[in-house]
Every structure is written in C-alpha cells, then in structure tokens.
Amino acid sequence: MKSILIGLAALSAAVGSVPAQAHVVLDKPEARIGKTFKAVLAVPHGCEGAATVRLTVQVPEGLIAIKPMPKPGWTIDVKKGAYARAYKFMHGADLSEGVKEISWSGRLEDGFYDEFTFTGFVADTFKAGDVLPIPAIQDCEKGTAKWVEIAAPGQDPHALKYPAPLLRMTSAEPPRGVAKGDIIVSSGWSRATPGGAKVGAGYFTVTNTGREPDRLIAASADIAETVEIHEMSTRDGVMVMRPIEEGLPISAGQTVALTSGGIHLMLTGLKAPLVEGKSVAVTLQFERAGKMAVLLDVLGVGAQAPGGQPDGAKAEHAHH
Template sequence: MTNSAMLQSTKGRSMTNRSMLLLLTALGAVASPAYAHVFVQSGPATVGGSYRAVLAVPHGCGASPTTKITVQIPEGMIAVKPMPKPGWTVAVKKGAYAQSYDFMHGMKASEGVKEITWTGKLDNDFYDEFVFSAYLPATLKADVPLYLPTLQSCEQGSEDWAQIPAAGQDPHSLKSPAPIVRLAAASPHDAMAQMAGMVHAGDLMIMTPWTRATPPAAKVAGGYLTITNNGKTSDKLLGGTFTGGSRIEVHEMSVTDGVMKMRPLNDGLEIKPGATVKLEPGGYHLMLMDLAKPFAKGDKVKAQLQFEKAGKVDIELDVNAVGASAPAGGGHAH
C-alpha cells in the first residue's frame, strides 16, 4: 500500500470512529432524560384501585448529597401512606380534599395526606427509591395523568421538580418536570378479581389476601390483606391457622432510630369502627409459621383467621412471585 493510500485509509478510520462517537453521544442524549430527574419508576396506575408509587432519585444537586425529598400529593390521590426507609425519618402533612371521594363500598374520604417528607442522606454516587401507597378513585379519568411535584433538597442547593407540561407539550422538554403517574382504566378481569378476593364476616370485609412464593428451605412466609370494619364496635385480628403449617401470627414491622424491627402483636391488631387496616410489606402483616413445603407462584393457601368478635373466618391467599410488592393486577386493597 502506498503512503497516500495508507493516509487515506487512516483518515477513513478516523472519520468512522468520530462518526461512531457522535452517534453514541447522540443516543446517550436521547436516552438520558429519563434518568436526569426525579421520576416515577412504578409505571401506570389503575383507576379504581390501589397503587404503589415509587419515586426514583438518580442523583444529587450537582455533586451535593440529597438530604430531603418532599412530594406533594395531587388532588384525587387518596388514602396515602408512605413507606418508612431505614436511616431516614418520614413526616406527613394532612389536609382536606377539594371534594369527598367514594373510598370503598359506600365509605367516603374527605381528608388525608397532602405532603410527604423523607429526611436522611443520599450521596450523589448512589440511586435510591422513595415509596408510598395510595388509592385512585374510579372518578379519575384514565387519560389524564397525575403529577407529583417533588422538592429535592441537598447539602448545597436544591432541585424543584415541579414543572407541569401544557396540553400537548413533551414533559422531557421541561428543565425540571414533575414526576408523572399515568393512569390506566381497570379491565373487566381486574374488577372480577377484586370481587373474588372479598370475604365478609359480620361487619368485617376482608380483601385481597395474598402471599409470596418462598425459597426451598423457608419455614415462614408473610401474608397480606386489607380489613375494613363497617360496624360500630372494634374488633381484633388475633392470628389463625393455615393448611401446610402450624399457625398464623400477627406482626408489625417498624423503624426506630433508623433500625428496622419486627415484633408479634400478642394482643392482636385492632380494627376500629369505620377503619380500614392494610396488612402489607413493611408494616402490619401475617406470619405463616412452620411451612411444611415451599409456596409456589400460582398456588392458593387455605387459611382460617381468628378474630376476637367475628370469630373464625376462612380465606384463601393467592401466592404471587418471590419479591412481589402487591397482588397481580393491583388488587383492591386500600
């Protein structure tokens, strides 16, 4: 090859490399906005059911560590409960809703959590998630998203993710877009599954009992459900039994001084008149003890709960995947 040909070949490779670098840079620019701001990681939410909102925080304020996350709860998102985080404190502000919402089978909700603040420390080198549960009334429109204005405070400076796009505007064109919850209409299958998961026992209504698949050597499993007391007197969930194990205990998980603790409620879990109590990961839950064999996804576990006044109540827990955070289809848990 002549010197001229070699030079031309080298120039060609250099141009090719530069072109490839420009292409990769362009692709990075296209892909990066989804991770350039605080955003909702948990995907669409079904109208008329519960929702687990996961706020992702991918970076600090420049290189400065995040010390506080404050999220504003939009009108129409009700029965909000934040999930505690080890090493962080959590506080809420409550207030009246702009209107009263149907909250389940004739019940009304007219006030609740309007703001959540987590306080702690997240270095810029790390990513983290902040979680809360909510209920989305059936009156919400599936084609109208909800926005969660979020203030990210840091050791130096802050980022106010609160911009809401105008009609037809691309949210990614905004400098500081508010996290978006996109709503989806409930399918007939979801509605049927919700009805099938309800058990009535006197004034109590028990909904969406479920558990998780377990590893081969596991001897315990968590159980989750929602209980509503439509009566005028309190009742207590004391425990119970289930097929394939010895007993069911009622436990509480909590965070004290940044340390997560779990303890049995030996006196039972009170269900006050007119109240809805949700047993879920990270809070009140059932412990199914002494498993004879592992639970497999798709199984159903027959169980009998023991209440102080309602007595023994037969239920069936759906077994979801290992690590599942909620029943398939979102469930009808409040």
C-alpha cells in the first residue's frame, strides 16, 4: 500500500499522445478513514475531439467493498481479485477480496461532460494526510489518455500533463472549530492572569485539510500590544524560549497542537487581565488561508488544558 501513497513513491507512466485541455478529477477529493465514501470522477472532454468510449478506474489497495453506479446507456465490467491483506469491515466482517478495477463502456461526445461514480469503504490502515492516486484510463474513438501521473516529492502536481485523480485521507472524526480555506483551528484556550500581569499565553490546534502546505506567519489581539509565535524547549537542562520568526509550517494533512510547554502564542503588553470564564479574541494570519478570527476560552490561573495537558504556564511566564 505504501508504494502508492503520494510522497512515498513517484509513479512514472507512459501516456497517450492526446493533449489534455482539462483533467479528469474527483468531484470530492477527500474520504474519511474507517468510513464509507462516494467517489465521483468528472470527465470534461474527449480525445482531440474524439468521443470517449470507455473509462477504466484502477482501485487502490485499501479501498474496499467497491460498488460502481450504473449509468444509462453504459455497460459496466468489473475485475475482482484478492487484497494484499484482510481488512476489517462493518459488523466485524473481514474482507480479503473485492473489486480491483471498474470499466464503464458507452459513448460520450467530446462536447459534453459526464460523471462516473463508485462507492466503497476506506480501510483503517491509513493515517490522516495520506493521499491515494486513483488511476483512470480514458479510451476514445481515436486515442487514449492515461490519467496516471503522480508528482514527485517537491514537484507541483499542476505541472503534470496527465495527473492521476487524488483522494486524500482525513481523520475518522473531523476536527471542530473555525475553518477558512483548508485550515481548521480548534480547541483554543488561555489561562487567567492576575491583575497587573503583562504577559499571557494562547493555545489551540490547527489542522491543514488541503493538498498544499500552509504557514502561520503572524497573530494579533486587541487586548495585547504584541502577539508572537513562541517555542519552548529544554537545552542542557535549561528551559529556552524563542520566537519563531519564520512562522509555523503546517504541512498538507498535518495537525499541529500549540501547547503549554511547547509552541504557543505569547501575548505581551496586556492592556487588561485575562478573566476566567471569558474569551480572548485573536486574529491569526496564515500564508495561504489568510486571516482567521478565533476565540481562546480563558480557564483558571492554574488550569490544565482540555484533555488534561500538564501545566506549563509558570515556566513560560517565569522565563519572560
């Protein structure tokens, strides 16, 4: 399975001589791990004006219990085979074989658009952020387009002539919080500060659900003169705090937690104390997603983070 995951291996495949005007893509390029999914492949054109007569989809390992949707005027052929391993399915069932390839045969004129659909189940062997290519072969009355190319690490997938449709794996339970673009910010919190305190801290979790990396480059809050992204670490037994001036990278499919005792927001020059039971409004600036307004729930002075995270506030504030 790993050999077909994006970033773990690059697939180089020959393609036909048909120039691509638009790509064959998945209507919804995400699926949740351990859940059923529906894949809709959009075919926007034929081959140099020639009608499409067959679309063949190769099902990647780890997508199981596949069922294609019938299309009026088209016939469906499926090829079944053994999986590389047995997979857990619903109601405690184990599946060791299933559909490995689907072919729809019919006729779609070059001047028309159509969709080809199949459903299935995502095995729990994936991790959030894994990306599967869904190789698709488009046969036309004249010519063939093989949508099977995969970008090498660091290569822009948009530069490929015949890119394979991609399906990104997401967590079984999607994160809840404020979303903008591909970024989701959740579980924001802070600690109450005593009167006269000039320093506070902020914590939250940020998830990048997209295909491209992003970066948290700045933050601000009306209640503080400055808000910086800081990192705390221990070197030679000494706790060291430093600002992350280059910003915090959030890779595609990655979740990063800002925590007490680790990476966090440092609010300096507080204009008023942080009061337990209230919220602090903070604006985050991402390189791709742009600005996001989030709220940090203010807990007690010595409170732990939701979920029982250890208390590291004293060390942070003592350092400052």
